Amino acid sequence: MVTRPVRTLGFGALALVLLTGCGAQATAGGGGDAGTPRVGGTLRLGISSNPDCVDPQQWGTNASLNVSRQLVDSLTDQDPADGAIKPWLAERWEVNADSTAFTFHLRDGATFSDGTPVDAAAVKASFDGARALGPKAALVAGYLAAYRGSTVVDPRTVRIDFTAPSAQFLQASSTMTLGVLAPAAYNKTPEQRCQGDGLIGSGPFVFESYKQNQQVVLVKRKGYNWGSPLWKHTGEAYLDRVEYRIVPEPGVRSGSLASGQLDAITDVQPVDEPQFAGNGFTEPVRPNPGIVFNLTANTTRGVLTDPKVRQAVAKGVNRQEVVDTVLTKNYKAATSVLGSATPLHTDLAGLLAYDPAGAGALLDAAGWRPGPDGIRVKDGQRLSAAVVFSAVFNQNQSALELIQQQLRKIGFDLRIELKTTAESTQIQLSGEYDFIWFNVTRADPDILRQTYSTKAGNRSKLTAGNPLDAALEKQAATTDRAVREPAAAEAQRIIVEQGYSIPVFELTQVWGLGPKAHALEFEASSRLRLYDAWVAE
Amino acid sequence: MTRRLLQAVAVIWAAFTLSFVILYLLPGDAALNRLGAAEGGITATPAEVAAVRAEYGLDDPLVVQYGKRLWAATHGDFGKSVMTGDDATGLVFDALPSTLEIAAAGLVLAVLFGGGLAVLGTYTRHRWLGNLLLSLPPLGVSLPQFWVGLVLIQIFSFQLRLLPALGTDGFAALILPGITIGLPTGAIIGQVLAKSLRTQLAEPYVEIVLAKGASRARVHFGHALRNAALPALTLVGVVAGNLLAGTVVTETLFSRDGIGRLTAFAVNSQDIPVVQAVIVLSAFFFVTINLVVDLIYPLLDPRLAGRVTRKAVAAGA
Numbered sequence: 001m002v003t004r005p006v007r008t009l010g011f012g013a014l015a016l017v018l019l020t021g022c023g024a025q026a027t028a029g030g031g032g033d034a035g036t037p038r039v040g041g042t043l044r045l046g047i048s049s050n051p052d053c054v055d056p057q058q059w060g061t062n063a064s065l066n067v068s069r070q071l072v073d074s075l076t077d078q079d080p081a082d083g084a085i086k087p088w089l090a091e092r093w094e095v096n097a098d099s100t101a102f103t104f105h106l107r108d109g110a111t112f113s114d115g116t117p118v119d120a121a122a123v124k125a126s127f128d129g130a131r132a133l134g135p136k137a138a139l140v141a142g143y144l145a146a147y148r149g150s151t152v153v154d155p156r157t158v159r160i161d162f163t164a165p166s167a168q169f170l171q172a173s174s175t176m177t178l179g180v181l182a183p184a185a186y187n188k189t190p191e192q193r194c195q196g197d198g199l200i201g202s203g204p205f206v207f208e209s210y211k212q213n214q215q216v217v218l219v220k221r222k223g224y225n226w227g228s229p230l231w232k233h234t235g236e237a238y239l240d241r242v243e244y245r246i247v248p249e250p251g252v253r254s255g256s257l258a259s260g261q262l263d264a265i266t267d268v269q270p271v272d273e274p275q276f277a278g279n280g281f282t283e284p285v286r287p288n289p290g291i292v293f294n295l296t297a298n299t300t301r302g303v304l305t306d307p308k309v310r311q312a313v314a315k316g317v318n319r320q321e322v323v324d325t326v327l328t329k330n331y332k333a334a335t336s337v338l339g340s341a342t343p344l345h346t347d348l349a350g351l352l353a354y355d356p357a358g359a360g361a362l363l364d365a366a367g368w369r370p371g372p373d374g375i376r377v378k379d380g381q382r383l384s385a386a387v388v389f390s391a392v393f394n395q396n397q398s399a400l401e402l403i404q405q406q407l408r409k410i411g412f413d414l415r416i417e418l419k420t421t422a423e424s425t426q427i428q429l430s431g432e433y434d435f436i437w438f439n440v441t442r443a444d445p446d447i448l449r450q451t452y453s454t455k456a457g458n459r460s461k462l463t464a465g466n467p468l469d470a471a472l473e474k475q476a477a478t479t480d481r482a483v484r485e486p487a488a489a490e491a492q493r494i495i496v497e498q499g500y501s502i503p504v505f506e507l508t509q510v511w512g513l514g515p516k517a518h519a520l521e522f523e524a525s526s527r528l529r530l531y532d533a534w535v536a537e
Numbered sequence: 538m539t540r541r542l543l544q545a546v547a548v549i550w551a552a553f554t555l556s557f558v559i560l561y562l563l564p565g566d567a568a569l570n571r572l573g574a575a576e577g578g579i580t581a582t583p584a585e586v587a588a589v590r591a592e593y594g595l596d597d598p599l600v601v602q603y604g605k606r607l608w609a610a611t612h613g614d615f616g617k618s619v620m621t622g623d624d625a626t627g628l629v630f631d632a633l634p635s636t637l638e639i640a641a642a643g644l645v646l647a648v649l650f651g652g653g654l655a656v657l658g659t660y661t662r663h664r665w666l667g668n669l670l671l672s673l674p675p676l677g678v679s680l681p682q683f684w685v686g687l688v689l690i691q692i693f694s695f696q697l698r699l700l701p702a703l704g705t706d707g708f709a710a711l712i713l714p715g716i717t718i719g720l721p722t723g724a725i726i727g728q729v730l731a732k733s734l735r736t737q738l739a740e741p742y743v744e745i746v747l748a749k750g751a752s753r754a755r756v757h758f759g760h761a762l763r764n765a766a767l768p769a770l771t772l773v774g775v776v777a778g779n780l781l782a783g784t785v786v787t788e789t790l791f792s793r794d795g796i797g798r799l800t801a802f803a804v805n806s807q808d809i810p811v812v813q814a815v816i817v818l819s820a821f822f823f824v825t826i827n828l829v830v831d832l833i834y835p836l837l838d839p840r841l842a843g844r845v846t847r848k849a850v851a852a853g854a
Binding site for chain 2: 053134139141195214249422426457
């Protein structure tokens with residue numbers, strides 16, 4: 001979220017050179033999931049940025065969610081393998097026909113770390129409390145956009161009502177963002193909860209301390225025995241203690257792992273990846289579900305008003321070359337506007353093949369002729385558009401520079417404009433952009449509605465009542481996969497075929513695990529789950 | 538003394554005003570940073586953005602915002618951080634101890650090594666050794682801090698595994714960040730002290746003291762060093778700014794909390810209350826250091842007792 005200094009890239013490269021000797025000396029060992037889990041011990045985990053706030057309901061950065069996931073339980077859990085929603089705090093649930101009422105039947109025996117029961121009243125207090133955070137809690141605002149209220153049916157049954165069909169809520173109920181906090185938590189201010197004060201959940205770990213920019217410490221919840229059926233064991237977590245060390249410099253993070261000062265790290269940079277492959281270290285990898293890194297076109301601006309131009313741009317991007325050149329083999333070229341880890345993802349690789357000749361033919365047919373500098377021209381207008389981006393992901397700039405070169409070959413001039421968060425936010429609000437470059441993590445296809453519906457984000461500036469709106473509304477209205485899947489597939493196809501979005505690559509989480517660290521798991525949104533994790537002696 | 542205090546107040550006021558104007562002139566504001574920070578950008582409606590702006594007083598006219606902030610600041614209240622909602626002054630004081638630790642370590646190392654090099658370099662009878670020693674400070678000034686810190690970590694932490702690369706446990710964790718942050722300061726102290734020692738050693742009184750039978754060591758340490766220390770001491774007040782400027786790099790590299798990290802985050806997110814709290818408290822810190830330096834002067838040079846000769850109160854602020 002904060003623009004990273006550009007020098008981190010150069011530093012990473014230098015660190016790699018300096019580290020080569022060091023990494024090679026690392027002793028071979030277990031790593032991964034080998035061996036019998038050991039109970040006890042401390043995991044020292046290096047994370048790349050300050051979480052700023054550790055309340056899952058308030059903050060949506062990876063760094064924050066990787067901490068807060070361990071502190072709270074959710075009503076449901078989501079299977080990373082197929083996106084299916086499974087029981088957790090709720091044993092079972094019913095959804096009404098138009099997905100506006102969700103009734104959850106809570107399991108017995110779960111308690112918050114202050115000893116109070118996880119009952120229907122607590123769930124209601126937590127959802128009301130989350131909604132009351134308003135627009136500053138961006139993720140909650142999306143998940144509970146149509147929240148009408150919660151009703152305590154009986155102590156173990158809670159019904160959550162919406163003013164509009166909200167099929168996505170079932171998946172949202174599995175996220176840490178809608179994790180259930182104890183009623184006592186809301187006696188504290190949101191700012192206090194951010195720092196961990198009163199952040200009382202029922203999760204397998206309990207908050208102990210948070211020193212800004214240095215570390216967050218969690219300890220095992222004694223007596224925990226209400227985990228999700230998707231997890232590998234039952235009872236308490238293995239680890240006694242988790243120390244999240246905030247290590248912003250990628251080279252220091254990887255060097256600390258290589259030299260044994262950390263047990264595991266997140267956000268291994270592409271340049272550092274080779275040193276943790278096959279020398280006692282392991283490198284868990286998972287792409288983020290949700291919208292891939294893409295150029296979303298404003299269909300009301302300049303040359304991008306012409307669908308043929310947008311389609312030509314889609315054909316002119318060589319996705320595999322971006323992955324091979326700027327990223328690593330751990331990253332995937334996009335095969336749809338949704339990442340491959342997203343439930344109901346449709347493989348549209350055929351539409352996204354690199355086809356410069358096809359792009360040229362489209363532009364020829366539309367009357368764009370090569371100009372003196374190689375950029376096509378029509379009626380005195382240059383075939384040119386700007387892309388606005390911020391440096392949230394280190395490789396953004398290099399990826400866009402490569403795409404710029406690729407598009408030049410089909411006679412398209414892509415201008416790259418790096419902006420601060422505030423600037424790009426302002427530009428998004430005003431709608432004064434040609435392309436915007438972004439990704440969004442969400443393990444549900446409804447993220448397309450939030451982003452492209454004319455009633456929500458409308459990033460492509462479409463007009464109301466277009467075919468995409470209809471498909472998006474259809475997938476929002478039912479949790480029945482048989483109905484939802486074709487609607488979600490249609491939405492993806494329209495977005496890609498019409499060139500509303502030009503998908504490029506999938507953001508991917510790459511972790512590095514030292515020889516002692518085992519079984520750090522990805523949950524369905526590719527965030528960290530530490531319940532089954534353990535460290536060898 | 539009254540004039541000095543007025544100057545100090547003027548410096549702090551100027552720091553306050555400049556930081557406000559610069560942050561205000563940047564495109565966007567903290568409310569947009571706060572609401573648009575999530576992946577995929579802003580989801581709030583313009584009305585919701587307006588409500589957050591109002592909550593932090595960002596919708597008031599420039600003059601009103603400035604006036605309100607200035608009035609509150611004179612009462613020690615810089616407002617709440619827009620990003621985290623925490624009290625801005627509290628954030629600065631939370632971050633301060635960690636920064637003071639490495640700054641103190643850096644200053645001690647800078648004085649020891651910078652001063653040591655200057656004294657040895659000018660004392661030795663071996664011309665080549667003196668030249669070698671005295672060429673180190675200019676080299677130290679020219680080395681980028683980031684690179685120095687990185688090399689130190691690589692050698693002493695990752696390769697030799699003698700010192701930790703991160704963490705704040707114990708004295709050992711202070712050594713590498715202390716050297717990193719103290720190096721440019723030590724180099725400047727070394728340069729200035731060496732230059733003024735040479736000047737002093739060329740003064741006629743040195744001949745007289747030697748003629749009266751004093752040893753070389755007595756001349757060097759008892760007379761020349763004492764006189765030469767004055768410009769170097771003045772410099773300590775100025776280089777406090779160097780130390781603070783080095784905190785961003787040093788704290789990032791060594792994964793420490795502190796004023797540098799807080800400032801970087803606040804500036805990036807245009808969090809005016811936090812930036813102003815940092816700047817005003819830093820200005821206050823400089824003014825105080827320089828005042829202390831002025832008070833030490835007469836102890837070194839009795840001719841200055843009862844007089845105030847230095848005009849630049851808060852150079853480097």
